[in-house]
Amino acid sequence: MxxxxxxxxxxxxxxxxxxxxxxxxxxxxxxxxxxxxxxxxxxxxxxxxxxxxxxxxxxxxxxxxxxxxxxxxxxxxxxxxxxxxxxxxxxxxxxxxxxxxxxxxxxxxxxxxxxxxxxxxxxxxxxxxxxxxxxxxxxxxxxxxxxxxxxxxxxxxxxxxxxxxxxxxxxxxxxxxxxxxxxxxxxxxxxxxxxxGRDREQSWLSATGGGFRLITISPSLRGLLGLALLAGFHVIPEAVAVPYAASLGKGAVEAGLLMAAIPVGNVLGVYVLTRFVPLERRLGAMGPMAVAAAVPLVASLLRPDFVVLLVLWTVSGAFSGYQVSANAEFVRLVPQDRRGQAVGLASSALVAVQGLGVLLGGLLVEWAGPADGLAVAGIAGVAAGIPAALAWHRARTTQAAKPVG
CATH class of the missing domain: 1.20.1250.20 (MFS general substrate transporter like domains)
Structure with a gap:
């Protein structure tokens, strides 16, 4: 392609x-x-x-x-x-x-x-x-x-x-x-x-149940949703930027720069992927990128200074640019008459895991301190990312990313 x-x-x-x-x-x-x-x-x-x-x-x-x-x-x-x-x-x-x-x-x-x-x-x-x-x-x-x-x-x-x-x-x-x-x-x-929708009289309960079944029975949709939900780990740096900056003796300006690093990196990553990487390679790279997005967080164990930390978080944001390809492929694979419900369910799940990620980040920083807490979150992100990446690879290999019915 x-x-x-x-x-x-x-x-x-x-x-x-x-x-x-x-x-x-x-x-x-x-x-x-x-x-x-x-x-x-x-x-x-x-x-x-x-x-x-x-x-x-x-x-x-x-x-x-x-x-x-x-x-x-x-x-x-x-x-x-x-x-x-x-x-x-x-x-x-x-x-x-x-x-x-x-x-x-x-x-x-x-x-x-x-x-x-x-x-x-x-x-x-x-x-x-x-x-x-x-x-x-x-x-x-x-x-x-x-x-x-x-x-x-x-x-x-x-x-x-x-x-x-x-x-x-x-x-x-x-x-x-x-x-x-x-x-x-x-x-x-x-x-x-x-x-x-083919059935205009379908009830809310029936439509919602059908949306859940559609996602759960399709290996491709499950794999894509699994990759998307890793955002719960990738959002954690933004949630802990203020205490992390304070632990380095920095103030509000530096905290703001740290909070901006993830979205700035994400913008750069999405642009490069979309502009220079063919679609098939993007789809194949999603799993490795999902795992790689958490790796820079683990580097907090090395106690990097502020500038290095800013670069690490920007790199993490760039790798998380795979999310755009995952979202687009998810919508493409869902049958046209069921996109609304499937998108609604996936979007809510994404909001939920990001909220849980923010909560998890706060608890880890409270427990272990900013550097070690973020590193633990990064290790958890890598551990969760590997099976998600493998699941997407298997689904893509066995089903060749064909639309589900």
Whole structure:
């Protein structure tokens, strides 16, 4: 198989540009809203704990929304589902921006809005293989990931500047406007396609059970999901950057650089893989890269200085770039009429393991200190990565990555 289509050719597709722009606006609005809501919660309560609860309400729904609502992306036309969810979210976030809204009501509206992110995201991911030709699809996935990572890197700083300049209330109005713009862009650029699901009357329980069975009976999907879930180990450095920097006698600036090292490395790794490595080689390299991504964490045992540590974490992020290929291949292999539910379940599992990884990292650092704790996490990542890599190799060898039925 030859080299994948370049980024320029992917962005020449008007439907892809519309889907990409909608996702980017939605993510940017969410980042802005998180900063604004944290400011509002702290201004009203003065409680760090309650502020953390309000912030968590922007994250927890991602864990629940996949299993609960991902199936909607199969049962209903995906373009119309995206538009409907974005319109509803426009209204919900507009209500959140009402001055003096009681905090419980604000929390309920935020939770409902974020819950709708799951079916919207599932629909966008499920639409992408229909919009792009097979040779361009992996590049489209990489383009979405790269811009999402770059937005994450600048989002909180940019969000803080906007909230400081315009105030949290106006920032929430801006957030509502981004959802309205998303709905409009999708309506104007993405063409209608009928619902993908074959059984429109299928219940939520039946659809969810079918999604679980689809993943568990397919060696290829199990292998890909296993590789993806290793992100729970690879995210740990970001969670322990502050105490690690402090253990080296460094401050907030150095901690911020450490936190940025993983996503910066990831952006570089994804770009190099997508631009210079043919698809078949990318698929074959995923297992070794998954194991290699944890190896730089083990090097903490050697007590590297700050600069070396920064390089090690950047290398770890670069190796974790295999995740984009794993995600793209997972979606490609899932039957078109069941993508929404499968993507929803996989996304929720990914959120869960990353949350557990953050918790694990905190516990290990508390127990063994930053360097030794991170090294233990790295050893665990290598140990978990080897069987996952072997499982994917066996599945790819025996099934030749054929779509599952």
């Amino acid at each position: 030859g080299q994948a289509t370049g980024f320029r050719q992917v962005f020449a597709n008007a439907e892809f540009r519309g889907l990409w722009a909608g996702a980017l606006l939605s993510r940017g609005g969410d980042q802005l809203a998180r900063v604004a809501l944290a400011v509002i919660a702290y201004q009203r309560t003065g409680s760090p704990a309650l502020t953390a609860v309000v912030y968590a309400l922007t994250l927890v729904p991602a864990l629940l929304g996949g299993p609960l609502l991902g199936w909607l992306a199969d049962r209903h036309p995906r373009r119309e589902l995206i538009i409907t969810c974005d319109v509803i979210r426009t209204v919900l976030m507009g209500l959140v921006a009402i001055p003096g809204l009681p905090l419980p009501a604000l929390c309920a509206l935020v939770f409902a809005s974020q819950l709708l992110e799951s079916p919207t995201r599932a629909a966008r991911i499920a639409l992408l293989p229909d919009i792009l030709p097979a040779d361009a699809y992996p590049t489209g996935v990489a383009a979405n990931h790269l811009t999402s990572q770059l937005l994450t890197l600048i989002g909180f700083a940019g969000g803080g500047l906007i909230v400081a300049a315009a105030g949290p209330g106006v920032s929430l109005v801006i957030n509502a406007a981004t959802f309205a713009a998303c709905a409009l862009i999708t309506a104007l650029t993405v063409r209608h396609r009928p619902a993908a």
